[in-house]
Amino acid sequence: MFLDVSLDILLTPAPQPLGNIDPSRDIERDRKTSDKALSPYVKRLGMTALVIVVACMAQASIGQTAxxxxxxxxxxxxxLQAVGSGDQVYGCVNGHWTxxxxxxxxxxQEGAVIGRHFAGPTWQLNDGSWVKGKAVAQQVAPxxxxVPWLLLESVGGAGRLGTVRFIQRTGTQGGNxxxxxxxQSAxxxxxxxxxxxxFEAGQ
Incomplete structure (x- = not known):
């Protein structure tokens, strides 16, 4: 009995010394291995997010520009270029100015009256020619x-102004x-x- 126990003790491998084992090195190695495994997925996710952000920004920019x-x-x-000087006329509709x-x-340019601007909106020169427009774009005035700056497209006209395709309203002061x-009815x-x-259409 004693002999068997002694033989077991002698034949059992001695425990290895712990001096050469560095737990922190093993942890770091495992972390690097994990990072390498995740890296392609992280990069792919990052690129996807970047593409989405850029696309959204481009879409917003296009919409704003249009x-x-x-x-x-x-x-x-x-x-032709002329200065409009007068009033914007507002009426009260359901308690709001419209x-x-x-x-x-x-x-x-010399300050002489060459025509008038009235409902439609319509512009008419002293020679009887006229053009009527509809707003197609606007820009906040500085x-x-x-009142805003506008781009209007012709919807009809006659005479000298009958060839006009577009009208720009810029340099506005007052009128809000x-x-x-x-x-009601004010x-x-x-x-x-x-x-x-x-503006006329170019060649």
Missing amino acids: KESIDVPPHSRLL LKTPDAKLLN DATA APDGSCS VRRVPYTATYSF
């Missing part, structure tokens, strides 16, 4: 108290709707000025 650009199409030719019509004179609520005239540029 809405806010008041540039005329390429090759458009400037036919634009009814512009009422302005059209002036040339002056916060001014009055503040606050209003009484009317308010707000002074404004603007530069109107009339």
Whole structure:
């Protein structure tokens, strides 16, 4: 019995010394191995997120440009430029000020009256020629108290202005709707000025 126990003790391998075992090195090796395994997936996820962000930014930029650009199409030719000086006329609808019509004179560079601007919106010169437009784009004016800058497309006309395809309204001053609520059927005239540029289609 004693002999068997002694032989078992002698034949049992001696425990290895712990001096050469570095737990921190093993942990670091396992972490690096895990990182290598995850790296392709992390990179793929990162690239996917980047593509989504860039696409969203591009879409927002395209939408903003389409809405806010008041540039005329390429090759458009400037036919006439005039200053509108008069009023934006507002009426009260359900307690809110709503634009009814512009009422302005059209002036040339020398300040002479060459026509007028009225409901439609319509621009008519002293020679009887006219053009009517509809707004297709707008841009916030640099002056916060001014009506927006506009790009309008012709929906009809005759005479000299009958060839106009687009009208730009820029350089606006004043004309914004009055503040606050209003009484039904009330009317308010707000002074404004603007530069109107009339463009024909280019060749």
